[in-house]
Amino acid sequence: xxxxxxxxxxxxxxxxxxxxxxxxxxxxxxxxxxxxxxxxxxxxxxxxxxxxxxxxxxxxxxxxxxxxxxxxxxxxxxxxxxxxxxxxxxxxxxxxxxxxxxxxxxxxxxxxxxxxxxxxxxx
Amino acid sequence: xxxxxxxxxxxxxxxxxxxxxxxxxxxxxxxxxxxxxxxxxxxxxxxxxxxxxxxxxxxxxxxxxxxxxxxxxxxxxxxxxxxxxxxxxxxxxxxxxxxxxxxxxxxxxxxxxxxxxxxxxxxxxxxxxxxxxxxxxxxxxxxxxxxxxxxxxxxxxxxxxxxxxxxxxxxxxxxxxxxxxxxxxxxxxxxxxxxxxxxxxxxxxxxxxxxxxxxxxxxxxxxxxxxxxxxxxxxxxxxxxxxxxxxxxxxxxxxxxxxxxxxxxxxxxxxxxxxxxxxxxxxxxxxxxxxxxxxxxxxxxxxxxxxxxxxxxxxxxxxxxxxxxxxxxxxxxxxxxxxxxxxxxxxxxxxxxxxxx
Numbered sequence: 010x011x012x013x014x015x016x017x018x019x020x021x022x023x024x025x026x027x028x029x030x031x032x033x034x035x036x037x038x039x040x041x042x043x044x045x046x047x048x049x050x051x052x053x054x055x056x057x058x059x060x061x062x063x064x065x066x067x068x069x070x071x072x073x074x075x076x077x078x079x080x081x082x083x084x085x086x087x088x089x090x091x092x093x094x095x096x097x098x099x100x101x102x103x104x105x106x107x108x109x110x111x112x113x114x115x116x117x118x119x120x121x122x123x124x125x126x127x128x129x130x131x132x
Numbered sequence: 133x134x135x136x137x138x139x140x141x142x143x144x145x146x147x148x149x150x151x152x153x154x155x156x157x158x159x160x161x162x163x164x165x166x167x168x169x170x171x172x173x174x175x176x177x178x179x180x181x182x183x184x185x186x187x188x189x190x191x192x193x194x195x196x197x198x199x200x201x202x203x204x205x206x207x208x209x210x211x212x213x214x215x216x217x218x219x220x221x222x223x224x225x226x227x228x229x230x231x232x233x234x235x236x237x238x239x240x241x242x243x244x245x246x247x248x249x250x251x252x253x254x255x256x257x258x259x260x261x262x263x264x265x266x267x268x269x270x271x272x273x274x275x276x277x278x279x280x281x282x283x284x285x286x287x288x289x290x291x292x293x294x295x296x297x298x299x300x301x302x303x304x305x306x307x308x309x310x311x312x313x314x315x316x317x318x319x320x321x322x323x324x325x326x327x328x329x330x331x332x333x334x335x336x337x338x339x340x341x342x343x344x345x346x347x348x349x350x351x352x353x354x355x356x357x358x359x360x361x362x363x364x365x366x367x368x369x370x371x372x373x374x375x376x377x378x379x380x381x382x383x384x385x386x387x388x389x390x391x392x393x394x395x396x397x398x399x400x401x402x403x404x405x406x407x408x409x410x411x412x413x414x415x416x417x418x419x420x421x422x423x424x425x426x427x428x429x430x431x432x433x434x435x436x437x438x439x440x441x442x443x444x445x446x447x448x449x450x451x452x453x454x455x456x457x458x459x460x461x462x463x464x465x466x467x468x469x470x471x472x473x474x475x476x477x478x479x480x481x482x483x484x485x486x487x488x489x
Binding site: 011014017032033034035036037073075077078079081086087088 | 142145146148149151153154156197200202203204205207209224227228229230231232234235236248251252253254256257258259296297298325329379380381404416417418469471
């Protein structure tokens, strides 16, 4: 029963049941750092496919941009990223090889159900 | 009683749903060490060629995006994954698919530069192995200098707040007397999670008596972990003590819930799959691949295999044989971890429960 599985997973008291380590493997990713993105053309609203989304954390010593998703034909990407206590994640949205301008954004509210990004073309 | 019943219902539902969220990729079988306990019998000049990244990705991409839960993790294992020159490219390709990745390493090549490279490629979790103090670690790992290299790697990783990092230790007859020393060393390095396991009699370890704890030593190990966990729980203020836990390698009877957070549940083939070096699709990589492989990425669709095969992993009635037949705890143990069944599978090769009686 998938609904029961999802219900239990959504309850904080039982989340621990879903965080496990294969006896031979690594710890799992901390799975609270994930958001769906949708990237569209700022003028037409059309979804943009193949747009790369990278993330980094402001307070981190290492400020490399980490690729964490590419949009599909609907302009959607499910993006996972690291967060640190007291720091806000930054995102770079880049449609490489196109006229669209690179967009950087900082998320201060991580309770979004969907992060909508509008990309504009260079004038 | 009620708690056990609820957990059995939870486990049965997990089996029914069988959501894939943990995928091992045995990306190389080359290794720079020669560990006494290696289950895969790796060697530096392995006859296996590293699987090309594009082959793995082609298989991975058969998993529909909507079927990849947020916690989905690709675990790079080997051999030693850092022997792959394209390791950062591998990580980036996985992250670009919106999925996390992690790695099991012996730490030999893990210096500051490697750390930055892997973090830049989006690594989110890491496990490094430490099996003893000083020469005893080197003895276990078959190479002088391994201990110092491993400590360096642990110190680097432990300082990284973006990593879900732990250290694993295979406890053997030499290291059973070093538990406190290992604990204190790891805690001094800032390690937050220490996972302990024992060695199953496969691969090189099969006929090595120094690898296997006696029943009394096994109980000593359980008591150590239980005491450390109780002591940690008693700390209410200040920095949290290191979390010491026993791996989910087997059913532990009276030590269940006392030496790890959750009751025993072998998730191989339930939420865990692996793509092995030759393309075979199995549960965890330390499971007998000749017996339990369910397909091959060079012949089959990985997602189809996951959805429609894996019967022996999801219905374990077949393990009611040998000493498991008629065992009073079978419904909680279900034949112990799948890696404890090898060859003709006429008998479980390791019973953790029996060691605790």
